[in-house]
Amino acid sequence: MSAGVTTGRAAEVLVLRDGDDVGVATRDIAPGDTLPGVDAAPLVAVDAVPRGHKVALRDVPRGAGVHKYGQVIGVATTDITAGSHVHAHNLGYEEGRREHELGGTHTELAVPDGPRPTFRGYRRADGRVGTRNFIAILTSVNCSASTAKMIAAQFPSSVLAGFENVDGVIPLTHQSGCGLVPDSEGGAMLLRTLRGYAAHPNISAVLVLGLGCEMVLTSQLATRDGGGAFLGMPSVGAPGAPDAAERMGVLADIAADTLVQSLTIQETGGVRATVRAGVEAVRAMLPVVNQRTREDVDVSELVLALNCGGSDGYSGITANPALGWASDRLVAYGGTSALAETPEVFGAEHLLTRRAQRPEVAQKLLDRLEWWKAYAAAGNGSLDNNPSPGNKAGGLTTILEKSLGAVAKGGQADLAQVYEYAEPMAPHEGFVFMDTPGYDPVSVTGLVAGGATVVVFTTGRGSVFGCRPAPSIKVATNTEMYTRMAEDMDVNAGRIVDGTATLEQVGQEIFDLILAVASGEQTVSEELGIGVEEFIPWHVGTVT
């Protein structure tokens, strides 16, 4: 047994970390039931403990912290006897007790013995490594979305048959690009997201497609020093490009080996003419992009995105901690692994701030949470991450416990950096956090814009999420759903609660699959062709 992860001790009581005071009942327990031993001694249930609820593994005196996930989830409000049901009647959490430690904890992650893992990736001119090799049609505004889809539709797999190294031609369409204030926070965020995709290492060529009178200019999306022209073809939409880019004070850091071509519908003469010109542009890109080949690269070149959607009572005890194991392993090897979904840590942010490597990293997270308070207030709402009645019925007692279940995706590694939505994430950075909503497509779009090259997505209810151009591995939290939706799932972490696999075993399986997928193995969502509709830049601010 390694790194504080419990092996498959029990199908009846799941202990998430050695030293925890509570385990999770995986079946309804009756008083007097004998439970598998913890610390060698057999445990006898004192109370009835419903499935998914907590049972005390040892005596905890009143006032002492109660540990789950190796962390304090609250304080015993009475003396708790081993074998008791632990819930709101004997476990409390006082909001006022929370301290925002700016760093302070440090977790040493051991690098396993043996050769370092590698994967077969695309080394790009800027040094980053891609896991796929796509041509993207990137739209500056919704007005060019239909045209982008028409161009992409001319390149089905049958047409791409002669270009085996090309993963596809993907339209990246969205619903904005006009009716917004370009200099606003929302305008800057949209621009950052679109430019992040243009610069993504999984995209080797980009056709930027605009209408012509939109607020977001095609020239803002894929400019670089030396201009955006490709193969001597004039960049039709870009006569005013330098001025426009200078006006916004931005120049995209797009790899020198990314082919770039721009078109606007108005200058090209309408939809049909633009489809013809766009198809011609993509046809010219195909043989160049097809020459790109995979090579062996070190595991530390990966930028992993962690996410979850359609969570259930098993998420925090199966799929999320197993993913956390894989994340810690990648971080141990020197890669980058990004947690996100800020609303899910809201109110329990010290779970992350105390892991910060430097105080300013912790402070940046606290600043983002202040931003969220204002954002929610402006929308006449508030953020409430407290356990809902449904959460409580399922066995979650405190906000700490609930947030720990979500944060478990990020393992135990120190927090190296906090990024804003769609900010470029550095490779070789370690464990990082990106500020995104919890809403799946919006969160993952930000992470991919930031450069994530593989996504792992845990789901309890059964998400069918995918996100091109980055492959997305879906991990089921429970066997019932996995069985029902087997065609949509890559991994079954439900085996942890079934007692047929340990957290470590599933974690290793996820880690190995990340490498295989990074090397080209298709995820189920890729086989299904899912991942274009799910490109959704976060929209912040007013639509006018």
Add this chain to the structure above:
Amino acid sequence: MSAGVTTGRAAEVLVLRDGDDVGVATRDIAPGDTLPGVDAAPLVAVDAVPRGHKVALRDVPRGAGVHKYGQVIGVATTDITAGSHVHAHNLGYEEGRREHELGGTHTELAVPDGPRPTFRGYRRADGRVGTRNFIAILTSVNCSASTAKMIAAQFPSSVLAGFENVDGVIPLTHQSGCGLVPDSEGGAMLLRTLRGYAAHPNISAVLVLGLGCEMVLTSQLATRDGGGAFLGMPSVGAPGAPDAAERMGVLADIAADTLVQSLTIQETGGVRATVRAGVEAVRAMLPVVNQRTREDVDVSELVLALNCGGSDGYSGITANPALGWASDRLVAYGGTSALAETPEVFGAEHLLTRRAQRPEVAQKLLDRLEWWKAYAAAGNGSLDNNPSPGNKAGGLTTILEKSLGAVAKGGQADLAQVYEYAEPMAPHEGFVFMDTPGYDPVSVTGLVAGGATVVVFTTGRGSVFGCRPAPSIKVATNTEMYTRMAEDMDVNAGRIVDGTATLEQVGQEIFDLILAVASGEQTVSEELGIGVEEFIPWHVGTVT
């Protein structure tokens, strides 16, 4: 000459309404140039007047109101001589002078002699009349968007060849449905929009498609008394439907002859199983929907949406007033015609309030403008509808003049009603206003959700907009753009400024085309297959 509309007096000076004090120069005018007569007497230019700018048609004493579009656009700040350039140097507008008359003006619209126009429409069970006959796949959440597109992709025109009365199978996908607060203003607005499409008279059958764990429930979208089952097939997603609908306090008023079927991906067993079930459901709908036929109905059954995008200096003097002529004609016959795009009247709202039939209608518009002030402030922005430097260079002097150019789409009819975004609009209502953003796809989505069955869209820069299931007629404001993008335009209103057609002639042409299109004639955007990507419900509020 009828109803205050000027016939083709001039290519050099365009007079928008009899009695106007100013005309618009359609070429650069030099001092001493003789201009076509106004009120019989010849006019000699006193100043240089740039193209698009205003020239005084008669003397206007200092302090008098200056009329354009038959309305006061400002006050003479000096004595103005006939033939002078009229702009910021001699025309002013004081913000403080604005009064919000709650009604007060009334325009009598004469019904032309002769038989009443009719069109060939689909009379639906609820009495409304459709102009198309679609099967829609309506998604409750982005998570089912890819699956919806896969189902629709199984019904290309070749497959529909045997079903001549079916216009198509359209996926209506969007980017929300989760990560929002269902009880919030934004949640209610999304639900209203989706339900408006489910109830649209151009949709004869709806397959509601959800994932299963989203916040917007499939059962909220297409429930009605008697349940949503179709042809005895169980409505898979709807076991809890009545409860869920009751919980939200809403029951859609969907016509009794609309076929309804619901599926969720989680209950159906994943993407592939849902595609199979969805394709089967649509196949069963096809022969039923194909039995629907067109019949002669009165013109007053039309619900027209007015919109513009990519405006230019010609919008307010060619396409918009010509569309206003057609709108007034429809209103005269007793139809409904809806103006929208609130930011474009912001600051000049009395142009509409004084046309209100009842004070409470005017007050509702003022209430919506107050809402916009708060909306913009919450997004840290402000609404500024004043003429920009570019507008001023083009010849627009005051906010009134600029807004009049936009509002000209709505003709002169009295204002019968003000609707919130996506609210169901009553037929036979007359001229109405719907509160929407100016951003084209969001504005038109609200209008179509409200029941608009034909859209007319004016554009100067060259929009390629389309919006299924409602046909959208595109009107070019200038001949140069019309010629360049002829495949994307339905009407050229640039002829008005070329002097080759009058406002009335183009207005009549638009009116006749509305009837032809309502009867089944395809618009260019329909021929191109545009109008699915452009379904964009207005997103208001926080994404979590």
